[in-house]
Amino acid sequence: xxxxxxxxxxxxxxxxxxxxxxxxxxxxxxxxxxxxxxxxxxxxxxxxxxxxxxxxxxxxxxxxxxxxxxxxxxxxxxxxxxxxxxxxxxxxxxxxxxxxxxxxxxxxxxxxxxxxxxxxxxxxxxxxxxxxxxxxxxxxxxxxxxxxxxxxxxxxxxxxxxxxxxxxxxxxxxxxxxxxxxxxxxxxxxxxxxxxxxxxxxxxxxxxxxxxxxxxxxxxxxxxxxxxxxxxxxxxxxxxxxxxxxxxxxxxxxxxxxxxxxxxxxxxxxxxxxxxxx
Amino acid sequence: xxxxxxxxxxxxxxxxxxxxxxxxxxxxxxxxxxxxxxxxxxxxxxxxxxxxxxxxxxxxxxxxxxxxxxxxxxxxxxxxxxxxxxxxxxxxxxxxxxxxxxxxxxxxxxxxxxxxxxxxxxxxxxxxxxxxxxxxxxxxxxxxxxxxxxxxxxxxxxxxxxxxxxxxxxxxxxxxxxxxxxxxxxxxxxxxxxxxxxxxxxxxxxxxxxxxxxxxxxxxxxxxxxxxxxxxxxxxxxxxxxxxxxxxxxxxxxxxxxxxxxxxxxxxxxxxxxxxxx
Numbered sequence: 001x002x003x004x005x006x007x008x009x010x011x012x013x014x015x016x017x018x019x020x021x022x023x024x025x026x027x028x029x030x031x032x033x034x035x036x037x038x039x040x041x042x043x044x045x046x047x048x049x050x051x052x053x054x055x056x057x058x059x060x061x062x063x064x065x066x067x068x069x070x071x072x073x074x075x076x077x078x079x080x081x082x083x084x085x086x087x088x089x090x091x092x093x094x095x096x097x098x099x100x101x102x103x104x105x106x107x108x109x110x111x112x113x114x115x116x117x118x119x120x121x122x123x124x125x126x127x128x129x130x131x132x133x134x135x136x137x138x139x140x141x142x143x144x145x146x147x148x149x150x151x152x153x154x155x156x157x158x159x160x161x162x163x164x165x166x167x168x169x170x171x172x173x174x175x176x177x178x179x180x181x182x183x184x185x186x187x188x189x190x191x192x193x194x195x196x197x198x199x200x201x202x203x204x205x206x207x208x209x210x211x212x213x214x215x216x217x218x219x220x221x222x223x224x225x226x227x228x229x230x231x232x233x234x235x236x237x238x239x240x241x242x243x244x245x246x247x248x249x250x251x252x253x254x255x256x257x258x259x260x261x262x263x264x265x266x267x268x269x270x271x272x273x274x275x276x277x278x
Numbered sequence: 279x280x281x282x283x284x285x286x287x288x289x290x291x292x293x294x295x296x297x298x299x300x301x302x303x304x305x306x307x308x309x310x311x312x313x314x315x316x317x318x319x320x321x322x323x324x325x326x327x328x329x330x331x332x333x334x335x336x337x338x339x340x341x342x343x344x345x346x347x348x349x350x351x352x353x354x355x356x357x358x359x360x361x362x363x364x365x366x367x368x369x370x371x372x373x374x375x376x377x378x379x380x381x382x383x384x385x386x387x388x389x390x391x392x393x394x395x396x397x398x399x400x401x402x403x404x405x406x407x408x409x410x411x412x413x414x415x416x417x418x419x420x421x422x423x424x425x426x427x428x429x430x431x432x433x434x435x436x437x438x439x440x441x442x443x444x445x446x447x448x449x450x451x452x453x454x455x456x457x458x459x460x461x462x463x464x465x466x467x468x469x470x471x472x473x474x475x476x477x478x479x480x481x482x483x484x485x486x487x488x489x490x491x492x493x494x495x496x497x498x499x500x501x502x503x504x505x506x507x508x509x510x511x512x513x514x515x516x517x518x519x520x521x522x523x524x525x526x527x528x529x530x531x532x533x534x535x536x537x538x539x540x541x542x543x544x545x546x547x548x549x550x551x552x553x554x555x556x
Contacts, residue, residue, distance in 0.1 A: 263553020
């Protein structure tokens with residue numbers, strides 16, 4: 001696997017889950033890190049979000065792996081906070097080579113019953129948050145003539161999916177943003193790509209609301225029932241992948257091995273994508 | 279230690295170009311490698327020279343120079359009988375086939391309105407039926423071992439239409455359809471099947487007079503220098519073509535443990551052409 005010695009990576013949503021895994025994998029391979037995450041819950045999100053203590057733990061683990069780390073609480077909806085983080089990160093480490101726009105939320109509602117607030121939070125975080133993150137590093141990377149941007153989309157960005165229409169819309173939007181930015185940055189030595197995971201074993205799906213969604217006719221169920229319901233989605237018959245499996249694809253896209261890959265969406269999706277056009 | 283230590287790899291069209299490079303890269307990372315090629319020198323309808331026996335010998339020498347075992351079989355991918363025989367002999371010597379790279383292919387040029395039937399038929403026979411003939415005898419061997427990695431070479435012309443290569447585009451779209459279907463059929467038995475979609479690559483398929491004429495129809499006898507800007511105009515990143523190593527990087531990633539949960543996917547080391555596509 002590639003070395004990221006001397007590289008600096010910005011990762012949003014780094015408090016736990018996929019973001020923490022990306023941070024630790026970059027740290028193990030020699031990168032310095034600029035990290036952020038939220039420190040509060042949202043009414044429209046049916047599970048608890050990352051806390052300051054989660055981010056602190058990611059920092060500890062990354063430092064133990066040998067990385068220099070700058071971390072702060074920042075909400076990807078907050079342009080000033082992101083721009084400030086990027087500016088301070090460049091001050092500290094001299095540059096940002098890699099940006100992983102990973103922060104995201106999930107929610108459950110049919111479109112018919114969806115509130116403006118649920119729709120708004122989803123688009124603000126999962127789509128506009130990616131835009132604000134990537135925009136914040138764009139002038140710097142274009143100016144240096146080097147950059148690797150990776151956004152977390154989803155395998156549902158290749159199809160429709162009931163009960164999560166706002167999530168699906170945001171994740172399709174991420175692919176449109178990534179492909180357009182890839183074209184704009186092609187002359188500047190910057191590649192822009194996305195990963196499209198299937199279900200990942202994190203707090204986003206391992207919560208009561210999502211288990212109820214997957215087993216709507218059951219008052220009681222076991223973890224085995226949940227695993228069986230998730231497995232049915234995936235041609236490779238396991239319920240979900242681990243955050244590290246997504247990190248493998250993120251690190252590949254950030255490496256020199258992918259220098260001529262841009263505007264691409266890589267599905268780490270247990271074959272779900274075999275049923276779609278892309 | 280390489281990612282493919284002890285693995286047995288088979289590459290079709292391995293005498294030169296992308297196929298030879300994939301073979302060498304796998305050998306460099308610890309694999310024993312078998313190559314199949316027609317080494318026919320010429321194929322009807324193909325305006326550039328096809329690999330010769332000396333090319334195949336040279337590939338074997340280069341694999342062995344990496345300290346790995348090499349096998350070479352002469353077979354035309356259009357012949358199910360020849361392919362079945364070649365694969366059986368390789369499987370007998372190697373004991374198994376862990377990785378299959380379906381790489382053999384041709385490119386010819388002409389508008390559909392005046393296309394000779396032979397031009398169409400040879401294209402479909404080599405690029406599409408040839409891919410089936412390569413996969414067909416190998417898949418049962420992989421299923422027997424409960425492990426396999428299949429990577430097939432399609433093209434950006436497998437995701438879009440292109441003037442003057444309608445038969446090539448049809449063969450490459452068809453290849454993606456076959457591989458996605460295969461991925462679903464074998465997903466529960468340890469075998470993944472994926473596709474790479476390059477744009478132009480620095481190989482003999484690009485560097486010949488008919489290719490130059492395709493890209494510079496305005497000139498009577500275009501040279502490589504005339505063609506380079508036209509090659510580049512098709513791409514998004516400012517390069518005329520990718521190098522064979524860039525394609526190998528993507529092939530080896532898809533064959534590696536890092537991509538174990540990626541199947542039925544297309545990956546485009548295509549200098550960003552895919553940014554204009556799904």
